[in-house]
Amino acid sequence: MSPIITGLLLVVAVSVFAITMSGRAGVLLAMKKENRLDHIPFRALQLLRFGLGQKRMVDPEEFTPGLMHVFIFAAFMVLALRTVMLFAMGFSETAFAVLTDLTDPFWTGKEPLLAVYRVYLLVKDVAATLAVLGVVYFAFLRAKVRPDRMTPSWEAYLILGFIGGLMVTEFLFGGSHMVAQHARDSAAGGFMWWEPTTSMFGLGMRALGETGAHYLGLAGFWIHLTIILTFLNFLPKGKHFHIITGLPNVFFQRTNPNGKLGTPNxxxxxxxxxxxxxxxxxxxxxxxxxxxxxxxxxxxxxxxxxxxxxxxxxxxxxxxxxxxxxxxxxxxxxxxxxxxxxxxxxxxxxxxxxxxxxxxxxxxxxxxxxxxxxxxxxxxxxxxxxxxxxxxxxPPEIQRVFEGIERQGNPWGIGQDRRDEWAEDLALPTWGDGGGPYEYLFFVGCAGSYDDKQKKVSRALVKILREAGVSFATLSKQEMCNGETARRMGNEYLYQTMAKMNVESWNGLGVKAVITQCPHCFNTIKNEYPEFGGEYRVINHTQLINDLLKEKRIKLSAVMNSKLTYHDPCYLGRHNGVYDAPREVLKAIPGLEVVEMQRSKREGFCCGAGGGRMWMEEHIGTRINHNRINEASLTLKHAEDPSTPFPDAADKQKPGQVGDYKEKGGTGVVAVACPFCSTMLRDAVNDTGREEHIKVKDITELVADALVETKSGGPATVTPGPTVSAKPE
Incomplete structure (x- = not known):
C-alpha cells in the first residue's frame, strides 16, 4: 500500500490523541488518591462478567438495545485485531498479499494456521454484520422511537456513522480482493464460507469490473484507517470516552456493599x-x-x-x-x-x-x-x-432533626425518657439487667419507639417473637438513634458520634446478633458499623419471620380475603438484595391475593424518604410518594378489573406513567417493610383521598393478625428454639 501515508496518518493522529489524553490524565492525577487495587480476583471476575461479558447491558428493562450494544461491542473487540492487520498492510506489501489472498505461497504447508485464520475471518464477518444491524437499530431508535432517556445528539449519529462506516469499508475492502481473485481465476472468488457478508459484497462489486472494484476497495481501505484515527481522537471529547474508560471503571468498582458509604477521617x-x-x-x-x-x-x-x-x-x-x-x-x-x-x-x-x-x-x-x-x-x-x-x-427543616438526635437521641426530638413507652405493658427484658443470656438484641429504632403507627409494628413483632420462642431483649431507655439519617443528610460528625457510642455500648453488653424492623437501621448496623468495631449478625424482621414460618415455629390462619401489593423498601431490596423473604411471608398468609406492581424488586420505585428526604419538604415537581401510591392504586384496580388501562412503567417515550393514575382505584392493602415507607405511603393515601380504598400495613402487622397463638405470650425470656439466621437471597 503506502508506508508514507500510513505512517503520516498514525503520527498525526497519535500525537493529537496523546496531547488530549495528557490533559484528561492530568486531571485524574491531580485528584485525591484512593486505593482501588485491593481484591484483585474479585475485580477481575467482575470485569469478565460485566465488562467483557456486558451482563448489565442485557438487563430485562433494556434487553433489546442492550443486545444491540453487545453486538457493536463484540465487533470492536473482534475487529481490534483486524485493525492491526490493516495498518500492517498499509506498511507492508507482503502483509497485504498474505492477509488478503489465501492462495498466497505463504499459506502452503500451513493448513492449521490457515484454518485458524479462516475461523477468525468468519467471526470477524459475523461480528461486523451484527454491528451493522446494531447501528441501524440505534439510528431508528433515536430518529423514530426517541426514548426519553436518550438526549437528542448529533454526536450520537456521527458515532453511529463512524461505526457503520468501519464495517462497510471492511466489507468493501475484502470484496474487492474477491473480485480480483475471480478475474485471475473464474473458479475462485465466489462465495467463501469464512467471509459470508464480504462474499456478498464481492459478488455485487463484480458489476464494477476489476478496476472499479479495485479503486472502491482502495477507497474503503483508506477511509477505514481514517475513520479509526478520527474516531480515536473524537473519543476523549465526548460521551464515547467510555470506550476507553468503561472497562477500567468496571474493574475499579467498589467492593463493599452497595448500601455502605465511605467513612472519612x-x-x-x-x-x-x-x-x-x-x-x-x-x-x-x-x-x-x-x-x-x-x-x-x-x-x-x-x-x-x-x-x-x-x-x-x-x-x-x-x-x-x-x-x-x-x-x-x-x-x-x-x-x-x-x-x-x-x-x-x-x-x-x-x-x-x-x-x-x-x-x-x-x-x-x-x-x-x-x-x-x-x-x-x-x-x-x-x-x-x-x-x-x-x-x-x-435545607432549614433538617436543623431540628440534627438537634433532636444530638439532644434526645432521636430525629423527632422527643424525650429520651419516653423511648420505651410503647412497651410499658409488655414486660420486656432489658439487655444488661441481669437476665438472659439473650440471643438477639431487638433494636426497636426511633420510628418503632416514637411513631404512633410504627409502635404497633413493634408490638406486633414482639407478639410474633414470643410465640416463636425467640430469646431477645431491648435496650429500653438506653437505646439511641443509629445515626443513619444524620449521615445521609451530610452530618458525618453526628453520625460517627452515634455509631461509636452505640458500638461501645453494645460490645460492652456482649451483643452478637441484632433484629431490626427498619431497613435503614438494618443497612447501617450490618454494613457500616463494622468500620467502628461493630461486628454483628444482623437480620431484618421480614427475614426472621420468614425463617420462623419455614421452621414451623409460628402458624398462620386465614384472617382476611383481600388483594395486596408489596412495596419494596430501597434499603432492604436494592441496597441489600432482600426481595424474596417479604414476598414469601405474604404468600404464607391465607386469604391474601398478592399482585405485583410493575416497578418492583430491583426496579422498585422509591417512596421518597431515603437520603434524609423523610425530613425535607418537596417544593419542586410532584411528590414522589404520590407517584408511588398512584401506581399501587392502579395495580389494585387492574387486579379487580383487567380492562383498566395499565401503561408500561418502562415506556421508552414516557417512563413512569403508571404513577400518573389519578382515579380512586382499587381496594386493598399496600404492604410495607419500612417505617419510612409506611409514613410516606400513608401520607400519600390521605393526600390523594384514598383512605376508604387503600390501607397501608407493615408485613409484621399482617402476620400478627393472622397468627395462631399456641402459647400464653409470657415474657421474652423463654428458652430459644433452633438458631434463626438470615439467609442470602
Missing part, C-alpha cells in the same frame, strides 16, 4: 467535597465513563417527578466543567484578577445547584442500572457533608 479534616480537587481519581473516572445512556433515569424518583436532578446530568455537568478547566484542576487554583491565584470554585454554585445535591433519595436505582458501575450516591453525600459541616448551608 474527621481528625484529618476530611469534611466532604468542596471543589473538584476533593473528588477522588475514581470519581473522576466515573465522570469520564458516563455513557449518557440515561438508564439511570428510567426509574429514578427525582427525574420521574420533575426534580432538578438526573445523575446523567450531574455527570455531564461535572465532566464538562473538568474539561473546560483542566489547567485549573492540575495547578490547584484558578487565575484571579491582576495575576492573583484564587482557590478553585466550589462545585455547588459553579458546576451544580444546591437543590440538585439535596434532591437525591439515595434509592440506588442509578447505580443498579449503570452498565459501567458509576458511583453516584457517595459523591453527592460527600458534597452534602461539606455543605453541612463546613458551610452550614442546608
Amino acid at each position: 474527621l481528625e484529618k479534616e476530611e469534611f466532604g467535597t468542596a471543589t473538584v480537587k476533593d473528588l477522588t481519581w475514581k470519581q473522576g473516572l466515573d465522570l469520564y465513563s458516563c455513557t449518557e445512556c440515561g438508564r439511570c433515569q428510567t426509574h429514578c424518583p427525582t427525574y420521574i417527578t420533575g426534580k432538578p436532578l438526573t445523575h446523567k446530568g450531574v455527570n455531564q455537568d461535572l465532566k464538562h466543567w473538568l474539561w473546560d478547566h483542566e489547567q485549573w484542576v492540575e495547578e490547584g487554583y484558578s487565575p484571579g484578577g491582576h495575576g492573583v491565584k484564587e482557590p478553585l470554585p466550589e462545585i455547588v454554585g459553579s458546576a451544580l445547584k444546591a437543590e440538585t445535591v439535596w434532591a437525591c433519595t439515595s434509592c440506588g436505582w442509578c447505580e443498579t442500572a449503570c452498565p459501567v458501575f458509576i458511583e453516584n450516591i457517595p459523591r453527592l453525600i460527600d458534597m452534602r457533608r461539606y455543605q453541612v459541616q463546613v458551610k452550614a448551608e442546608f
Whole structure:
C-alpha cells in the first residue's frame, strides 16, 4: 500500500490523541488518591462478567438495545485485531498479499494456521454484520422511537456513522480482493464460507469490473484507517470516552456493599467535597465513563417527578466543567484578577445547584442500572457533608432533626425518657439487667419507639417473637438513634458520634446478633458499623419471620380475603438484595391475593424518604410518594378489573406513567417493610383521598393478625428454639 501515508496518518493522529489524553490524565492525577487495587480476583471476575461479558447491558428493562450494544461491542473487540492487520498492510506489501489472498505461497504447508485464520475471518464477518444491524437499530431508535432517556445528539449519529462506516469499508475492502481473485481465476472468488457478508459484497462489486472494484476497495481501505484515527481522537471529547474508560471503571468498582458509604477521617479534616480537587481519581473516572445512556433515569424518583436532578446530568455537568478547566484542576487554583491565584470554585454554585445535591433519595436505582458501575450516591453525600459541616448551608427543616438526635437521641426530638413507652405493658427484658443470656438484641429504632403507627409494628413483632420462642431483649431507655439519617443528610460528625457510642455500648453488653424492623437501621448496623468495631449478625424482621414460618415455629390462619401489593423498601431490596423473604411471608398468609406492581424488586420505585428526604419538604415537581401510591392504586384496580388501562412503567417515550393514575382505584392493602415507607405511603393515601380504598400495613402487622397463638405470650425470656439466621437471597 503506502508506508508514507500510513505512517503520516498514525503520527498525526497519535500525537493529537496523546496531547488530549495528557490533559484528561492530568486531571485524574491531580485528584485525591484512593486505593482501588485491593481484591484483585474479585475485580477481575467482575470485569469478565460485566465488562467483557456486558451482563448489565442485557438487563430485562433494556434487553433489546442492550443486545444491540453487545453486538457493536463484540465487533470492536473482534475487529481490534483486524485493525492491526490493516495498518500492517498499509506498511507492508507482503502483509497485504498474505492477509488478503489465501492462495498466497505463504499459506502452503500451513493448513492449521490457515484454518485458524479462516475461523477468525468468519467471526470477524459475523461480528461486523451484527454491528451493522446494531447501528441501524440505534439510528431508528433515536430518529423514530426517541426514548426519553436518550438526549437528542448529533454526536450520537456521527458515532453511529463512524461505526457503520468501519464495517462497510471492511466489507468493501475484502470484496474487492474477491473480485480480483475471480478475474485471475473464474473458479475462485465466489462465495467463501469464512467471509459470508464480504462474499456478498464481492459478488455485487463484480458489476464494477476489476478496476472499479479495485479503486472502491482502495477507497474503503483508506477511509477505514481514517475513520479509526478520527474516531480515536473524537473519543476523549465526548460521551464515547467510555470506550476507553468503561472497562477500567468496571474493574475499579467498589467492593463493599452497595448500601455502605465511605467513612472519612474527621481528625484529618476530611469534611466532604468542596471543589473538584476533593473528588477522588475514581470519581473522576466515573465522570469520564458516563455513557449518557440515561438508564439511570428510567426509574429514578427525582427525574420521574420533575426534580432538578438526573445523575446523567450531574455527570455531564461535572465532566464538562473538568474539561473546560483542566489547567485549573492540575495547578490547584484558578487565575484571579491582576495575576492573583484564587482557590478553585466550589462545585455547588459553579458546576451544580444546591437543590440538585439535596434532591437525591439515595434509592440506588442509578447505580443498579449503570452498565459501567458509576458511583453516584457517595459523591453527592460527600458534597452534602461539606455543605453541612463546613458551610452550614442546608435545607432549614433538617436543623431540628440534627438537634433532636444530638439532644434526645432521636430525629423527632422527643424525650429520651419516653423511648420505651410503647412497651410499658409488655414486660420486656432489658439487655444488661441481669437476665438472659439473650440471643438477639431487638433494636426497636426511633420510628418503632416514637411513631404512633410504627409502635404497633413493634408490638406486633414482639407478639410474633414470643410465640416463636425467640430469646431477645431491648435496650429500653438506653437505646439511641443509629445515626443513619444524620449521615445521609451530610452530618458525618453526628453520625460517627452515634455509631461509636452505640458500638461501645453494645460490645460492652456482649451483643452478637441484632433484629431490626427498619431497613435503614438494618443497612447501617450490618454494613457500616463494622468500620467502628461493630461486628454483628444482623437480620431484618421480614427475614426472621420468614425463617420462623419455614421452621414451623409460628402458624398462620386465614384472617382476611383481600388483594395486596408489596412495596419494596430501597434499603432492604436494592441496597441489600432482600426481595424474596417479604414476598414469601405474604404468600404464607391465607386469604391474601398478592399482585405485583410493575416497578418492583430491583426496579422498585422509591417512596421518597431515603437520603434524609423523610425530613425535607418537596417544593419542586410532584411528590414522589404520590407517584408511588398512584401506581399501587392502579395495580389494585387492574387486579379487580383487567380492562383498566395499565401503561408500561418502562415506556421508552414516557417512563413512569403508571404513577400518573389519578382515579380512586382499587381496594386493598399496600404492604410495607419500612417505617419510612409506611409514613410516606400513608401520607400519600390521605393526600390523594384514598383512605376508604387503600390501607397501608407493615408485613409484621399482617402476620400478627393472622397468627395462631399456641402459647400464653409470657415474657421474652423463654428458652430459644433452633438458631434463626438470615439467609442470602
